[in-house]
Amino acid sequence: MAIQIVMDHTGDTRHHFDANDTRALLKAEERFRELTGLGFTAAVRTASGEAAVRRTFDPTAEETLFFPRLVGG
């Protein structure tokens, strides 16, 4: 099962989906577009464990983390 994790006021909200299920994959892609359209940054972890930002939906990503845009404090 793949997962999309969205940071929010509750800590985070997790969306699990089966990457082999076309409908679930489309829904995950839609969520990706919606969140990045709202200004969220999408990040994945590479095989070496480093974080990498994704500008487009990666259907092979096991885990994608979304966090809101950063602003000066």
Next chain:
Amino acid sequence: MFEQLRFANDFLRRFETGYARWAQALCAPFQESLGKIEREERGLKLLREWLSPEQLAQYDANNYFDVIGSHTRKRYRIYHGIAANVLEFDNAGRRHAGWCFVPDAHLVAGDVMLAQKIVLETDERGALTVARKFL
């Protein structure tokens, strides 16, 4: 007799409702605290999953961890916190500047620190463009 029973029944119902409200009011602050603790813990769990083994050891020992900027290779130290918690160090290991940049939403400390880590490691210039310098 019937009137007395009805009166007793009404009295008990009112008492029950009042008691439930009183208990709810009494417990509300504790429930809120528990919710806050759960949210904080969830954020820290996520942070710990994304830290490198070195960063995790450093965080456990000192309540901060270091990241290397993606463009300049400078070292930044992210302290546990939700604002004004990022320090930049120069090549000699001296504190050079403080930077304040946070997610544009109300997030728990673990989430804030994780977002700061990812941005510094992947888009250092972008982070410093929006950040406010405080040292």
